[in-house]
Structures are given as C-alpha cells and as structure tokens.
Amino acid sequence: MEEKVLIFGHKSPDTDSICSSIACEILDKKNGKQFTKAVRLGNINKETQYVLNYLGLEIPELIEKVEEGQMVVLLDHNEFNQSVNGIEKAKILSVVDHHRIANFETSEPLFYTCKPYGCTSTIIFEEIKQLGYEIGKTEAILMASAIISDTLLLKSPTTTEYDKKALEELAKIANIDINEYGLEMLKAGTDLDDFTEEQLINLDAKNLEKDGQKFVIAQVNTISIEDVLKRQEKLEDAINKEIENKGLSLFVFGITDILNSNTEIIALGSKSEVVEKAFGKKLENNRAFLEGVVSRKKQLLPAIDKNI
C-alpha cells in the first residue's frame, strides 16, 4: 500500500481529469501539504498530450487498482464504476467534482466539494485562492487547459460565470493568448486517424447504471463529423462487441463538431429507442443529428437518464 495520497480523475481520462490531478500535486508540493501523487486510470488522449508537451510535463503513472486502505482523492468523478478498481475498500479523503452524485458511498465523513460548474479545475482554482496559495504559470496553464477542454472554450452550455472568471484570471497568470492556445489544444484532440474503432469508442466513455441497467455514453470531438461517419460500419461492430461483453442495454456514441457545436449520435442496444424519446428524433441508420448539442453532462445524459 502506498503511503502517499493518490489523486486521480475518472477512467478514460480527459484533460480535466489529468490536468487537475497534476495541478493539485504541484500545489500540494509547493505548499507542504500531504504527499499527493497524481496518477491516471487510462490512456491519455491527444488533447491532453498536447498540454503535457506544451508544458514539458511527464505523463502520470497508470494504475490498475488500489489496495484496501489506500488513501485517495477523487477528482472529476465520484461514481465507483468510473473510478479505480478497489475503490470500495480505499480510504477516500476528499472528492472535488462537478457531476451528479451516484453509486458513491463511504463509511466515514470526508471532504467533498461538488459545484455545478463547467469544470473541476474551476472549483480547485476557487479553493486555492481561498487558501491564499500562489499559482505558478504551469499550474495556471494546466487548470486553464482543463477549463478550455470541458467548456469547449467557454461555448458549451455547461459553462458558468465562475468558469469564465477563472479562465480569465488563469490566462493572466499564464500570460498567453487563451483563444489561440485553446483552439490549437482542442484541434489536437480531434485527430482521430491513429485510433482503431475499439479505441475510438473508449476514448471518452462513461459507464452508467440505472435500476440495474448498464449503459454507456461515449463521445469524441471532431472538426468533421462526416470524416468519422466514414467508419460507421466498423464503429458499430466495435460497439456491438462492447454491448455483448459488458451486458449493456444501450451504447450511445456522440460525435461532436466542436467548431459548429452539434452532435451526431450512433445508438445501439436493446434500448436504443430510448434516444428517440429522449431527443424527439427518429433514428435513421442507427443515427440522429442533434443540433446545438455538445455536452454529455448537461444534454445527453439527463435526457437519456430520464427515459431509460
């Protein structure tokens, strides 16, 4: 069992999960707090890799499971099925998150901060400011990158005034043109050519559960939905395999156009008709085009969760 505190985001980590974890490790180290070590629960995506390259930072260590009693801090998630294997027996010291709370429990009181903001890093930024800690350029760019990623440069409907304010202040500390940097970062994340279909559907996949029914909502960002749809047949093969292996009732794969803020979904599974009710659109060739939809948390998940 590691004596240090492991800090990590969810499985299929995104930029918020990775960058918030590293920022906390750096800030804790600087301020002589607990010995925190940032780790990750899955592969780094290309957008996150862009940030780490930009800052010359190493990829955090991958962990597969934690031992009983391991001290952990969860960022950007709370549901055990999105967390590390063994989480049920870990000692959860703290959670900082901006999602619904479900499939989560502890036997002891803990520090838990959830705010309905666009990004975990915005909450961390507020807490750090309250503690009076100094924020260096590296941490500022890490947290700014997380906010840009989660809010699609403040364009997603999940964006709050708090995210805008935090990004503005972080950009000042980082002393960079946030729009230029942000667009380059987001574009880096849309290069999907190197991935197999199995990888694509798992790049940013959330495992969910309701009344014993398991379902997945996965999402990729792109600058051309059409390009991704060229691979529809193979994507469906990969999704159907996943449905069988995991016993899913529904798999929704969202292909989000980050320039025009729309999403095309592919929906498969015995409960695929749920998305028709959820969005008032007939599936054609297993697909539906959802205008103005970009957010899984605010748009895809609530509508599907209500109807499944």
Place this chain on the structure above:
Amino acid sequence: MEEKVLIFGHKSPDTDSICSSIACEILDKKNGKQFTKAVRLGNINKETQYVLNYLGLEIPELIEKVEEGQMVVLLDHNEFNQSVNGIEKAKILSVVDHHRIANFETSEPLFYTCKPYGCTSTIIFEEIKQLGYEIGKTEAILMASAIISDTLLLKSPTTTEYDKKALEELAKIANIDINEYGLEMLKAGTDLDDFTEEQLINLDAKNLEKDGQKFVIAQVNTISIEDVLKRQEKLEDAINKEIENKGLSLFVFGITDILNSNTEIIALGSKSEVVEKAFGKKLENNRAFLEGVVSRKKQLLPAIDKNI
C-alpha cells in the same frame, strides 16, 4: 409545490439540524439570496426548545413529505432514509453535511459540501465568513448552540480545531459566557421524564442500512445513566416493537452520560451479537457499558457498521 426552497435537517431533528436551518433562513433573508424557508422533519427535543425559548424564536413548520420537483437544501444529513418522504423526486440544490455519504444520489450536479467537522454549523460559519456576510447575535447563538450540542461543549472526539475556532468567534459575536450557556442548554436536553419509552427511543434515532440489512442507532443524553436504566424493561418492549415494525436486524440504544463522557448501550435484534464484536464486550442483560464513548458518528456507527 412550494416555490421557495425548503431547508431542513434529518428526521428526529437535533439542535444542529434545527438551528443550522433557521440560521441559514435568517442569513439568506438578510442577504437577499434565494427565498429559503426552514422546516423540520420531526419533533423538537428539549435542548433545542431551550435554544428557541432563549432567543424567542418560533418552532419551524413540520413537514411530512415534499412534492416532485420541490427545491430543497439538506443540512446535517444526506442519506435518503434519514430525509423527508419524497426526497427521491425533489430537486436537491445543495447539501451541507458532516457525515459519511451513503444512500444518496441525484441526476444533476449540485452544490455539495461535506467536511469531517464536529458540526454542520461550523461548515456554514466558514462559508458565511468567506461570502463576507455579517453575522448577527441571533444567528451566532443558533450556530454556537449547534456546535455545543454536537460536540458536547467541545468534549466529544468528533470535535475539530475548526469547531473550536468557530465556537470561539461565535461566542464573541453573541457576547455570552459560552460555558455557562452551553451547560444549561445541554442539561435542558437531559430531562427525559416527560417522554414515553416509544418517544425516548425515537428522540435521536438514525435509520441505517447495509447490504439490505436495516439497523437503528438511537441515542439520548443524560446526567444519570442509572435513572434511564430504571425504565429498561419498558424501553426493551418499545425497541422490540420497533424491530418488528421496521424489520430491523439490530437496534442499539445509547444512553450517554454527558458529564462523565461514557455510554451504556442496550442492544436488541437478531444481530445483537454484532455489538459484542464491535466493542469487545459481552452483553449482559442486553447491556454493555462503553467507557469514553459519546459519539455515534465517530465511535458507535463505524464499529457497528464494520461488523454487521
């Protein structure tokens, strides 16, 4: 459906649940925030009544259930089985609590603040200070009373540095002798003569659940354990009825001596041997004396929860 936001603590409300709710209503009103109304989920105990009498405040309205979509704020609890009937379909805007998280879920992100402090009012005090709100004498005494109650005048092992600091600052604002006031308040809560046995076992009872097994840990404060034990036979009758009615595996009734900081427990139910493992003491005449034990949250619950 009420348009205002209902704010309340747990069933079998204690001083923290009631006084934190009223303090928040007053502070929200003063600061022009959301229209918050403090309500309660059960009878006021004598300790809380002492506080309300002292301040000339009315008892909050009792509610039995909430309608679908009712906006609510939960204080001092999160578990749905300790909350209002209908909570599953309410819109939970915010939770401020200092207990473990379990049997709780939402479909949307929310404000959730849990800190492992001795009292909910300590967390509220910190938040109010950060917001820069002015705290008047009434709110100060309400929050101080909650802290005194939950920490038994800072003597319970649940007490943290944050509780001490908050009580000190609140005492200054209230401009009262906190030890004198606190002891009078605690003593008022130990007058159990007027209560039937059915009432006694429900005065401060927590309904708990683990792996489908339901159990209850109830507690009363006293200045004479012996006095309460004179009613053991009738208490056991009441407890056995409760076990049958609610299908409980275990009912633990803690009688806590607040002057000497010990607890005598009465344990009944098919799983009563759990407390023997939990505390390394044989039950004699269904009872065990637990030296130095005063806290349900920090001492009774974790030990029982681990062994049930």
